Amino acid sequence: MTKILVTGGNGQLGNSINSIKDKYSNLEITFTDIDSLDICNIDDIEKFVHQNKFQYIVNCAAYTAVDKAESEENLATKINATAVENLAIVAKNNNCKLINVSTDYVFDGNAHKPYIEDDNTEPTSVYGKTKLKGEQLAFASKAECINIRTSWLYSEFGNNFVKTMIKLGTERDQLGIVWDQVGTPTYAVDLAKAILDIIESTSSGEKEFQSGIYHYSNEGVASWYDFTINIHQIYDINCDVTPIETKEYPTPAPRPCYSVLNKAKIKNVYSITIPHWRNSLERCIESIKAEQ
Numbered sequence: 001m002t003k004i005l006v007t008g009g010n011g012q013l014g015n016s017i018n019s020i021k022d023k024y025s026n027l028e029i030t031f032t033d034i035d036s037l038d039i040c041n042i043d044d045i046e047k048f049v050h051q052n053k054f055q056y057i058v059n060c061a062a063y064t065a066v067d068k069a070e071s072e073e074n075l076a077t078k079i080n081a082t083a084v085e086n087l088a089i090v091a092k093n094n095n096c097k098l099i100n101v102s103t104d105y106v107f108d109g110n111a112h113k114p115y116i117e118d119d120n121t122e123p124t125s126v127y128g129k130t131k132l133k134g135e136q137l138a139f140a141s142k143a144e145c146i147n148i149r150t151s152w153l154y155s156e157f158g159n160n161f162v163k164t165m166i167k168l169g170t171e172r173d174q175l176g177i178v179w180d181q182v183g184t185p186t187y188a189v190d191l192a193k194a195i196l197d198i199i200e201s202t203s204s205g206e207k208e209f210q211s212g213i214y215h216y217s218n219e220g221v222a223s224w225y226d227f228t229i230n231i232h233q234i235y236d237i238n239c240d241v242t243p244i245e246t247k248e249y250p251t252p253a254p255r256p257c258y259s260v261l262n263k264a265k266i267k268n269v270y271s272i273t274i275p276h277w278r279n280s281l282e283r284c285i286e287s288i289k290a291e292q
């Protein structure tokens with residue numbers, strides 16, 4: 001059995017890993033969240049990891065309130081940067097491998113082709129800066145670490161864009177949604193599968209654990225406007241959605257206008273197959289409807 005610690009277990013990605021864990025009979029996964037293991041407390045992490053002899057840590061814990069981070073830089077830095085360093089130090093001390101999750105917001109969004117892992121980072125928001133700092137501190141600790149950048153994460157768990165658009169589309173006749181920001185939606189359950197597949201193949205020796213940065217999103221490209229139209233079509237919501245420009249919807253934190261990620265590296269190194277975002281959206285909405 002491979003012993004895995006998943007931090008931030010109550011979040012979207014943590015819940016997504018929990019929802020598919022039974023398909024991996026060789027993996028024994030322990031889920032914690034801030035109440036049971038605060039990743040800001042290095043002594044607690046060290047004690048817990050040492051006692052339980054985990055072989056992998058998957059960090060799903062994060063400060064994810066992108067706009068609020070603009071006025072809470074210290075707290076965001078503590079959780080997204082210093083705490084990631086804590087996990088990396090403990091992982092190194094205990095001969096454990098770390099899989100950390102980061103974001104497309106490490107880029108400024110001025111590119112015209114999908115970002116590869118080596119592209120220059122230039123975060124424009126506090127959230128993006130703190131997540132980038134976390135990546136850098138993890139690698140500086142010399143822990144064995146896979147850092148996966150993802151984008152536009154949604155799922156049937158917690159609050160996210162898909163659930164908000166279902167709610168607003170049901171309540172209102174008309175919505176204006178930004179069309180000049182382009183990226184790729186990512187179903188958290190697909191990312192969860194990619195993470196557990198990597199652990200399964202590297203713990204069995206079938207693949208080598210290769211530290212480094214990797215990009216993962218679903219396949220394809222969309223604007224928030226396209227994404228919303230598809231959410232409403234699949235859910236069967238009748239709402240008039242009109243495209244608006246970013247300047248018509250100002251937010252405290254600037255968003256990258258282009259954040260499509262190139263996923264060739266993760267597909268090649270770990271033989272991961274990735275579904276198209278529209279197919280994944282259908283599966284997520286099926287699951288949301290089943291719960292209602």
Ligand SMILES: NC(=O)c1ccc[n+]([C@@H]2O[C@H](COP(=O)([O-])OP(=O)(O)OC[C@H]3O[C@@H](n4cnc5c(N)ncnc54)[C@H](OP(=O)(O)O)[C@@H]3O)[C@@H](O)[C@H]2O)c1
Pocket residue numbers: 007008009010011012013014033034035037038039040059060061062063064079083101102103104131150151152153154158
């Ligand atoms: N959501 C997106 O669109 C998106 C896009 C790109 C990348 N990402 C990245 O993907 C990862 C997963 O995101 P997500 O959407 O699953 O996040 P999420 O739903 O916000 O979950 C994060 C979890 O971390 C917990 N947490 C916060 N501080 C903690 C601490 N000190 N110790 C332990 N747990 C703590 C939170 O607990 P509380 O709720 O109690 O605070 C929450 O359960 C994150 O690294 C995020 O930065 C997300």
